[in-house]
Amino acid sequence: MxxxxxxxxxxxxxxxxxxxxxxxxxxxxxxxxxxxxxxxxxxxxxxxxxxxxxxxxxxxxxxxxxxxxxxxxxxxxxxxxxxxxxxxxxxxxxxxxxxxxxxxxxxxxxxxxxxxxxxxxxxxxxxxxxxxxxxGVGPGNPATSRARRAIAIAAYFGAMLNGSVSEALHPDWVLCLRWWEEARARETLPLSGPVAWLPPTRIAVESGNPELDVLLLATGEVMARAGVAGTTVTRIARRAGVPRSAVYAHFDSKDDLVQACIFQATANASASARRLKSLTAPHGVASVAHRVTDPAGRQWRRRRIEGLLAAIYSPALASAVLLAEVETENELIMRIGLIDAGEEYALRQLLRFFDVLATGLAVVPELSTVFEGIDWRIVLTPITEQASAEIFGGMRPSLITTG
CATH class of the missing domain: 1.10.357.10 (Tetracycline Repressor, domain 2)
Known part of the structure; x- marks a missing residue:
């Protein structure tokens, strides 16, 4: 040759x-x-x-x-x-x-x-x-079709990245496809509802230590702009307006600070979940859906995806991300209020689906504008009912816990 x-x-x-x-x-x-x-x-x-x-x-x-x-x-x-x-x-x-x-x-x-x-x-x-x-996700196309295609694109990217960290971050795709078939058959399903309904707003969680709060905020901002690899103690200190010694007074290393930042994002989500206590299950999940797709949440999604991308190549960060996601899911499930194990399983899959969606919207942030004005209660109520019916039809629940 x-x-x-x-x-x-x-x-x-x-x-x-x-x-x-x-x-x-x-x-x-x-x-x-x-x-x-x-x-x-x-x-x-x-x-x-x-x-x-x-x-x-x-x-x-x-x-x-x-x-x-x-x-x-x-x-x-x-x-x-x-x-x-x-x-x-x-x-x-x-x-x-x-x-x-x-x-x-x-x-x-x-x-x-x-x-x-x-x-x-x-x-x-x-x-x-x-x-x-x-x-077909640009202006000029029917709202239902735009939303459906935007979800498909975001879910594609989100599944790629979430699955690279852990398969446990994936929803039950077989079940989701069943719901999807049911939902897409509802061509006349309205996407907007009464403007009087206001979803819970994000709640800033403070540690009680002002200097620590400033460091965590600065870390999130640097991560969103430069990624975990580009985040350094010097850049964090400069962004926070404090000397490097102030960083090391609270954390032994940059990795410890990054993990704390990831957990703070989880604490924010859990604090928002506490506002869901009086809502029915579909309305509670709708609030989560709104938080995930809100165009104003771009920086939160950016910080989160930087943590995910770094976790793919860092077992320690991967464990931290997985634990944070599971704890948030458990907090949301507890606060939403459930009827039985079947509905709990169904709602866990919906929550994981929106977690995948959040990752995808961080990859293609322009897609979030497609969801402006959508009342997720209207969209999710029939889907949640269909999901519960599928579960009651014989699918065996498989629950993830932090234990």
Missing amino acids: TGPRTRRDRVALNDERILDAAVVVLDRFGIDGLSARRVAEQAGLSTGAIYGRFENTDELLVEVWNRRLRSVVLGGLERSIRMSDPAVGDPDPVVPESFDPVAERIGAFVIALAPRSDVLSEVVVPDVDAWLRAM
């Missing part, structure tokens, strides 16, 4: 090796762990060969997006849309149908982190904007 005959052939072959190696490195170490050294080692090349073709890792990531990820992610989104909306039917996809779970997951990471990089944003953001317009 002969090798490449010309310099152009050798360059093309090396490019393929570099791109394949970059995908492997991204899968193992994440975007923050992508480096020329790691790619060179994986490809069996020198770092000079990498820099001879790509100025920096951002430029390499753009090429990986264009040649390895873009079409695969688009194919996955089209699958999700076709499953969610009967009006779409089963047309030929824009790109050849493909299924590569690794590439789809990495593609979701790239879209989620594109806002951090001007180079990446210039390529990825226009692609995603064009997809959203083509997929």
